[in-house]
Amino acid sequence: MIIEKVLKPNVLYYPGCLKKFVYRNLKENYEKILREMEVKFIEVEEEVCCGSPVRNAGYFQQFRNLVRKNFEVFRKYNVGKIILSCPACYYTFSKEYSKVCREWKIECVHAIKMIWEGIRDGRLKIYRKGRGKVTYHDPCHLGRYSGIYEEPRMIIKALGYDLVEMEESRETSLCCGSGGGVGANYPILAREIAKERIEQAKKTRAKILVTSCPLCVFSLKKFSGIKTVEISELILSHVKVKKW
Amino acid sequence: MELSEILQKRKNSKRFFKKAYYTYISRRREILRDLDLNELKKTIRRIREDSIKNVFELKEKAVENLEKNGVKVFEAKDSKEALRILEKIIPEGELLVKSKSNVIKEIGFEERFYKRNKVVETDCGDFIVQICGESSSHPVTPALHIPLEKVVKAIRRRFRVRLKPEPEEIVSFVKNYIRRKIFEAKYGLTGANVITSDGFIVIIENEGNISLVSKIPNKHIIVASIDKIVKNLDDAILISKVLSFYGTGSKSTSYINIISSLSKTADLQKKIVYGVHGPEEVYLVLVDNGRSKIVNTDLEEILYCIGCGACLYSCPIYRQVFERYGKDYIGGIGVLKTFMIEGIEQTFNSGLYFCNLCGSCKEVCPVSLDVPEIVRKIREISVKSGYETKTNSEMVENVEIFGNPFGKSSKNGEVQEKLYCC
Ligand code: SF4
Numbered sequence: 006m007i008i009e010k011v012l013k014p015n016v017l018y019y020p021g022c023l024k025k026f027v028y029r030n031l032k033e034n035y036e037k038i039l040r041e042m043e044v045k046f047i048e049v050e051e052e053v054c055c056g057s058p059v060r061n062a063g064y065f066q067q068f069r070n071l072v073r074k075n076f077e078v079f080r081k082y083n084v085g086k087i088i089l090s091c092p093a094c095y096y097t098f099s100k101e102y103s104k105v106c107r108e109w110k111i112e113c114v115h116a117i118k119m120i121w122e123g124i125r126d127g128r129l130k131i132y133r134k135g136r137g138k139v140t141y142h143d144p145c146h147l148g149r150y151s152g153i154y155e156e157p158r159m160i161i162k163a164l165g166y167d168l169v170e171m172e173e174s175r176e177t178s179l180c181c182g183s184g185g186g187v188g189a190n191y192p193i194l195a196r197e198i199a200k201e202r203i204e205q206a207k208k209t210r211a212k213i214l215v216t217s218c219p220l221c222v223f224s225l226k227k228f229s230g231i232k233t234v235e236i237s238e239l240i241l242s243h244v245k246v247k248k249w
Numbered sequence: 250m251e252l253s254e255i256l257q258k259r260k261n262s263k264r265f266f267k268k269a270y271y272t273y274i275s276r277r278r279e280i281l282r283d284l285d286l287n288e289l290k291k292t293i294r295r296i297r298e299d300s301i302k303n304v305f306e307l308k309e310k311a312v313e314n315l316e317k318n319g320v321k322v323f324e325a326k327d328s329k330e331a332l333r334i335l336e337k338i339i340p341e342g343e344l345l346v347k348s349k350s351n352v353i354k355e356i357g358f359e360e361r362f363y364k365r366n367k368v369v370e371t372d373c374g375d376f377i378v379q380i381c382g383e384s385s386s387h388p389v390t391p392a393l394h395i396p397l398e399k400v401v402k403a404i405r406r407r408f409r410v411r412l413k414p415e416p417e418e419i420v421s422f423v424k425n426y427i428r429r430k431i432f433e434a435k436y437g438l439t440g441a442n443v444i445t446s447d448g449f450i451v452i453i454e455n456e457g458n459i460s461l462v463s464k465i466p467n468k469h470i471i472v473a474s475i476d477k478i479v480k481n482l483d484d485a486i487l488i489s490k491v492l493s494f495y496g497t498g499s500k501s502t503s504y505i506n507i508i509s510s511l512s513k514t515a516d517l518q519k520k521i522v523y524g525v526h527g528p529e530e531v532y533l534v535l536v537d538n539g540r541s542k543i544v545n546t547d548l549e550e551i552l553y554c555i556g557c558g559a560c561l562y563s564c565p566i567y568r569q570v571f572e573r574y575g576k577d578y579i580g581g582i583g584v585l586k587t588f589m590i591e592g593i594e595q596t597f598n599s600g601l602y603f604c605n606l607c608g609s610c611k612e613v614c615p616v617s618l619d620v621p622e623i624v625r626k627i628r629e630i631s632v633k634s635g636y637e638t639k640t641n642s643e644m645v646e647n648v649e650i651f652g653n654p655f656g657k658s659s660k661n662g663e664v665q666e667k668l669y670c671c
Contacts, residue, residue: 027668053653058644059644059645059648061606061625062602062637063631063637065629070649093670149609173563177563178609180565180609182605183670183671184671185624186638186640187603187604187605188670189644189667189668190640191603193256194566194603197256198566198568201568219670220671
């Protein structure tokens with residue numbers, strides 16, 4: 006038993022700072038869904054920010070420090086695989102870490118891919134079908150940066166919704182406005198962009214705007230006329246999970 | 250100007266922009282549909298990479314070949330030198346007809362020559378921008394943001410002519426006015442889209458003004474940056490086509506001007522006489538302005554840009570603030586070029602931290618120029634040179650002390666005003 010523990014690497018769920026400290030409900034959503042699929046994972050307190058905002062702001066030395074710190078923490082916990090639900094963390098861990106840390110070999114998977122497989126294989130049961138039009142906003146770090154366009158769409162369709170596309174979607178999706186530090190540095194500018202995106206969403210006549218990034222949710226939620234949700238919220242209103 | 254003020258001021262432009270954007274995007278889609286886009290992009294990228302990696306050698310050849318054909322070539326290491334050369338060629342007070350060129354704007358021509366000489370812009374859009382006292386909002390379609398009513402008002406004020414706010418009427422007036430000026434002028438000034446090492450200068454256009462400006466006045470002066478030089482005409486024509494696909498969403502520009510020598514005839518007793526119907530003197534001023542410095546560095550990619558402006562249309566920031574994002578060159582790529590030309594202080598002030606890093610520019614760009622990644626690199630230089638935003642230094646401090654960008658105050662479940670992500 007002990008030997009097995011030492012040898013068998015752990016799977017870590019890394020929720021990312023926004024879910025850990027701000028949108029805790031979203032963090033819990035993913036935990037619930039993963040448990041329902043009987044995915045075994047650990048969570049650790051010592052991990053630090055993935056470094057995406059730091060790197061994006063041009064603080065490369067500080068970014069390298071974070072990579073180091075996380076690498077040490079993950080080594081301590083014998084992490085062999087990380088499940089991520091934040092697009093920016095996912096991109097940073099899977100594409101940027103190995104560029105600055107040669108020993109970095111940890112496999113990174115996006116929760117949305119796993120959830121889609123869960124739905125497809127019947128490990129997640131849809132007990133109530135959704136109805137009506139839903140549109141999907143591609144987060145830049147999930148779409149253009151990581152090439153994940155299909156899974157969230159397949160999930161939405163599997164939940165029973167009629168998926169309608171905005172005039173700019175997938176590769177040509179419009180940013181939510183907050184990316185790159187703009188939300189923090191120039192909130193009024195971010196807001197104008199978000200407004201434009203919301204207009205595109207409303208034009209589809211969808212009743213719900215779904216996205217899969219906590220920052221996009223933050224950006225887009227401020228407007229009335231369409232309901233903006235993170236994809237885990239939508240999933241949980243159609244998939245039953247056991248109480249834990 | 251404060252950001253809020255800029256956003257307010259550009260509210261109107263947004264409406265006009267949207268209309269223009271949709272026309273452009275559907276036309277572009279139509280044209281690109283029949284092409285193997287991946288193949289095209291790969292070819293263009295390779296041409297640009299090869300040209301920049303060999304720029305010094307190509308330049309030497311181009312200069313040699315052009316001079317052999319009678320073109321007088323000058324090299325300017327920076328804007329100052331370029332202006333000095335132009336002042337030597339063009340006497341003070343002379344009437345000058347000019348067509349659109351980013352490099353001419355870059356060297357600060359307007360500030361110096363609008364007062365020193367009588368300068369007439371001959372591109373319809375630039376002419377309108379000039380008489381309306383506006384600034385250009387797009388490198389290819391500069392008057393995109395100016396309402397027709399404002400244009401006829403400016404024409405009435407300046408020329409005492411009453412026009413209906415209709416494009417046809419305005420164009421007809423502008424054409425007649427500009428044409429008179431072109432015939433009057435002794436000096437014509439243009440940029441160039443591509444120059445080849447075997448001695449051709451390629452200038453594309455739709456209006457026909459460049460054909461006139463480069464042929465009617467006695468002296469034609471071309472100002473171009475060194476990154477415009479490619480190997481041969483095949484490469485040049487392909488770039489010209491792509492410029493047109495991506496710049497205006499059309500299959501081809503109406504005209505492709507190719508200049509290799511002066512206007513001449515030897516019909517009278519085999520004696521060569523220069524300046525028959527075209528100019529008898531052609532000058533080329535090749536501007537460096539920080540370009541050589543980044544060849545073979547990790548910023549070299551900036552020079553792959555062919556200047557089509559496609560990236561602007563899809564840029565979330567550009568769509569809100571237009572020419573206020575960037576400086577002489579607009580948009581994210583504009584910010585990068587500002588760094589190349591003017592260094593970090595100007596770059597910091599021209600919107601270095603505006604970029605969403607969303608990557609939509611890279612997606613549409615014909616050379617897949619990775620603007621976001623270079624923005625990050627220049628942000629690093631900025632931080633190291635002491636130019637950072639207060640918000641970002643707070644964020645980094647939080648991360649260093651608390652391990653997360655929000656800091657100690659990040660109580661569970663509390664949504665903060667400043668999210669410092671991502
Ligand atoms: S960066 Fe690319 S899309 Fe933008 S102007 Fe240059 S070539 Fe065109």
